[in-house]
Amino acid sequence: TTVGVIRERHPGEERVALTPEAVTRLTTAEVSVVVESGAGAASHHSDDDYREAGARVADTATVEAADVLCGVNPFTPGDPRPGQVLVGLFSPLHRAAHMRRLQAAELTVVSLDLLPRRLSRAQSMDALSSQANLAGYKAVLVAADTYRRYFPMLTTAAGTSSPANVLVLGTGVAGLSAIGTARRLGAVVTAYDVRPEARGEVESLGARFLELESVTGGAGDGGYARQLTDAERRAQQDELTARLSRFDVVITTAKVPGRVPPTLVTEAGLASLRPGSVVVDMAAGELGGNVATSRPDERFVTEGGVTVIGAGDLPARMGPAASAGYARNISAVLRHLLVDGRVHIDPDDEITGQITVTHRGEPVSPLTADQLT
Numbered sequence: 001t002t003v004g005v006i007r008e009r010h011p012g013e014e015r016v017a018l019t020p021e022a023v024t025r026l027t028t029a030e031v032s033v034v035v036e037s038g039a040g041a042a043s044h045h046s047d048d049d050y051r052e053a054g055a056r057v058a059d060t061a062t063v064e065a066a067d068v069l070c071g072v073n074p075f076t077p078g079d080p081r082p083g084q085v086l087v088g089l090f091s092p093l094h095r096a097a098h099m100r101r102l103q104a105a106e107l108t109v110v111s112l113d114l115l116p117r118r119l120s121r122a123q124s125m126d127a128l129s130s131q132a133n134l135a136g137y138k139a140v141l142v143a144a145d146t147y148r149r150y151f152p153m154l155t156t157a158a159g160t161s162s163p164a165n166v167l168v169l170g171t172g173v174a175g176l177s178a179i180g181t182a183r184r185l186g187a188v189v190t191a192y193d194v195r196p197e198a199r200g201e202v203e204s205l206g207a208r209f210l211e212l213e214s215v216t217g218g219a220g221d222g223g224y225a226r227q228l229t230d231a232e233r234r235a236q237q238d239e240l241t242a243r244l245s246r247f248d249v250v251i252t253t254a255k256v257p258g259r260v261p262p263t264l265v266t267e268a269g270l271a272s273l274r275p276g277s278v279v280v281d282m283a284a285g286e287l288g289g290n291v292a293t294s295r296p297d298e299r300f301v302t303e304g305g306v307t308v309i310g311a312g313d314l315p316a317r318m319g320p321a322a323s324a325g326y327a328r329n330i331s332a333v334l335r336h337l338l339v340d341g342r343v344h345i346d347p348d349d350e351i352t353g354q355i356t357v358t359h360r361g362e363p364v365s366p367l368t369a370d371q372l373t
């Protein structure tokens with residue numbers, strides 16, 4: 001079996017699906033790796049590094065002919081052949097048309113974002129978590145860099161600074177990482193999530209849980225949040241708007257799989273913040289975000305002096321660390337799929353059966369079957 005590593009085409013994307021270290025561990029008598037020239041450059045892995053790790057370095061067409069193709073962002077090989085296996089983060093719930101094209105080409109598509117993350121044996125494959133951990137950390141550093149006061153309470157000869165009040169909305173993996181990072185910088189942290197079980201996790205990190213009355217029982221399937229009703233959404237926005245004004249920094253991470261991210265900070269909410277406040281929207285992407293006016297990869301300052309940062313792709317800009325984590329996740333998935341050196345798709349396996357969107361064009365995962373033909 002040949003495993004191909006493509007060069008990511010997405011602008012600003014620094015990650016690569018397999019690092020040289022991962023190549024070394026993956027290569028066996030039956031499995032060889034071929035890497036597209038320049039694929040690791042933005043993560044500081046040169047073509048020579050890959051050669052030393054035992055991979056071949058080749059042009060696009062050669063790599064795209066491999067039996068298994070690994071990437072980070074959604075991709076389509078130039079000249080796909082039936083049975084070819086694509087592994088990556090395809091966001092299949094948002095990309096039905098793309099999935100149907102790959103299905104029509106009779107490809108096997110394995111998407112790590114469909115992983116049953118609560119299974120302990122799936123943990124090493126959890127790319128959403130490895131990337132969200134980095135993103136939550138980086139979001140706080142971006143906020144701290146933009147905020148023009150101290151995060152910690154500091155006493156110097158010039159007096160005592162008061163600590164920053166940080167609010168984290170959405171306390172999944174990214175939110176918890178943000179809470180920990182903001183606490184380590186000395187901020188006073190408050191956090192909120194619709195899932196009731198979030199409270200304990202927030203408090204164990206030394207943050208205060210924000211109590212809202214607008215939503216009860218916000219948990220959905222698989223540990224994720226459910227989509228709120230319109231009435232709940234409006235009530236949640238109103239309650240949050242009323243409470244935002246005392247915070248200096250707001251970091252939003254709220255998502256619901258397959259849905260447009262909920263708007264948590266409205267224009268009225270932004271207007272209530274003090275001049276100099278900073279809002280980082282980690283949900284900002286092609287589907288929208290948690291902040292009414294945020295735009296992906298853009299920052300602007302409101303008339304009221306609040307800086308709003310659309311930061312949905314922070315892992316893409318932490319190439320070396322993000323690739324190291326992602327490569328371990330991809331390697332674990334490949335090891336799970338490879339039996340005697342060949343990819344074996346067992347639809348009855350509780351991991352394979354959920355992460356495989358299509359196998360040779362046949363729908364497999366129950367999570368995506370209804371959007372395929």
Ligand code: NAD
Binds near residue numbers: 132173223
């Ligand atoms: P995510 O990225 O889908 O969403 C981020 C957070 O936003 C979630 O906590 C969600 O509850 C919250 N959210 C959604 N809508 C909201 C709203 N209207 N208002 C406020 N908050 C809202 O989530 P994630 O980080 O991928 O984590 C999802 C779940 O999976 C969590 O329960 C997490 O603990 C769990 N998880 C478990 C494991 C494991 O058991 N090994 C591993 C990873 C994640």
